[in-house]
Structure formats: C-alpha cells, structure tokens
Amino acid sequence: MVTKDRSNSQPPTNLGGRPLALNSEHIAVLHEIVSDHAQASLVEIAGELERRCGLHVCDATIRRALRAERIVRLKAKRRVSPTADKGPKR
Structure with a gap:
C-alpha cells in the first residue's frame, strides 16, 4: 500500500485532462468587458472577447470563469408590459 505525502501545501501542477x-x-x-458592459449577456461577452483577443469560447466557459473569479454581472431590468397591471381577463 502506497500513501501520498500530504504535507506539501501546493496543489500538483499537472492533474491531466484538458488545458x-x-x-x-x-x-x-473578461473583467474589463464585464465592468464596461455589466448587463451584457454571455453571448455578447463571448463576442466581445473574440473581438478583443481572437479567442472563441462558448458561453459556459465564460460563465465558469466568471464564477471562479467571483465576478458578478448585473441582471437586465425586466420591462413591465402595460397589460400586466390589468389582472386576469376573467
């Protein structure tokens, strides 16, 4: 039986898998884009990142990166329709 020494506080550099x-x-x-356009959608952020860096990534990758960096975007304000105030039609 082989046990690993856990006294090393640094994580291993290469865990395998995809880079x-x-x-x-x-x-x-990405941080600059979100600070400039806080209400932009993930697709819009991906397009801007591709324009600035030439890097094409999907919106899920951007979502994971934003969560990992704890960057919070503002949610777009919902528009209130004029018929919503009238209540049910019955």
Missing part, C-alpha cells in the same frame, strides 16, 4: 481555455490575460480582458 484551461482562458489564461490570466483572458481573465483580465
């Missing part, structure tokens, strides 16, 4: 799609430069640009 990350966004590096620290991309995260910095």
Whole structure:
C-alpha cells in the first residue's frame, strides 16, 4: 500500500485532462468587458472577447470563469408590459 505525502501545501501542477481555455490575460480582458458592459449577456461577452483577443469560447466557459473569479454581472431590468397591471381577463 502506497500513501501520498500530504504535507506539501501546493496543489500538483499537472492533474491531466484538458488545458484551461482562458489564461490570466483572458481573465483580465473578461473583467474589463464585464465592468464596461455589466448587463451584457454571455453571448455578447463571448463576442466581445473574440473581438478583443481572437479567442472563441462558448458561453459556459465564460460563465465558469466568471464564477471562479467571483465576478458578478448585473441582471437586465425586466420591462413591465402595460397589460400586466390589468389582472386576469376573467
């Protein structure tokens, strides 16, 4: 039986698997985009990231990166329709 020494506080550098799609430069640009356009959708943010960096990533990758960096976007305000105030039609 082999046990691993857990005294090393640093995580291993290569855990295998697929490399990350966004590096620290991309995260910095992503932070700028979200601070400039706080109510933009994930698709709009992905388009802007592609325009600025030339990197095409899906919206799920951007969502994960924003959550990992604890960047919070503002939700778009909902429009109130004029018929919503009237109540039910019955």
